[in-house]
Amino acid sequence: MIRKLNKRDDPACQRLLGEKPAENLFIIGDIENFGYEQDFQTLWGDFDQKDRLRAVLLKYHNNFIAYASKSFDAEGFAAIINRDHEFMQVSGLQSITDQILPYIEHSPKKKRALFYAKCESKEKLGLKLDTSQVKLASVKDVPEILNLHNQIVEFEQDDSRESSMIKGIEGKSTRIYYVKDDDQMVSSASTTAENSKSAMIVGVCTHPDFKRRGYASSCMKKLCEDLLDEGKMLCLFYDNPEAGSIYKRLGFEDIGIWTMNIFEPIEQPTS
Structure with a gap:
């Protein structure tokens, strides 16, 4: 049986x-940020x-994002998605989205699949890296971080990046760690x-002129140490095997494939 969830369902x-x-x-x-009763957010x-x-x-x-611990009513979830005229994306672990997508009434215009990895133990941070030069950014450092990101060809340009x-940082849902060389x-490496x-x-990068000096690994190690000390599990997406090898040396393990399926907006019937 599928039904909408509310705050009384939160413990389960x-x-x-x-x-x-x-x-x-x-x-x-x-759920932590917005709860169960928002115009822009609904849970079933x-x-x-x-x-x-x-x-x-x-x-x-x-x-739409789905999670299931065992077999579930994938067709029922798809029916909810199909009825929603705002729907444009279905994301999640491939093992789950692959069960829902066959019931979606039209095909996605774009698909992307990324490796999904996690780190849950500080004991696995095996690299003996010096993190003494790694700093935690504040709002005043954002312009320099943006300038660094603009040097990274793999990063998509986004006009909303600065405000995000x-x-x-102000809302404590993001941290950015960085290293400087001669000012x-x-x-840098960030959380979101x-x-x-x-x-x-996210946002793990090194300026092209300063690669292969261990800077990104140092940022990652400091970030991981701080968050694991707080009892938080870390996860990331990657599609670059070279990056994946760096993450695995720091103790990350692949846990699946994360898929993003982008659809055209559904045309609403005209009266």
């Missing part, structure tokens, strides 16, 4: 999502015959979507 929802806090980083964070639960929650579907603006960084910011259980690592 947190128990289910807490089984895999890295995999459920986005759902956990959105799929319950088994004993009324135990076994799967969750989150709608955040026009994006500032909002994230020039040369490497931090919640009480987990955090996503």
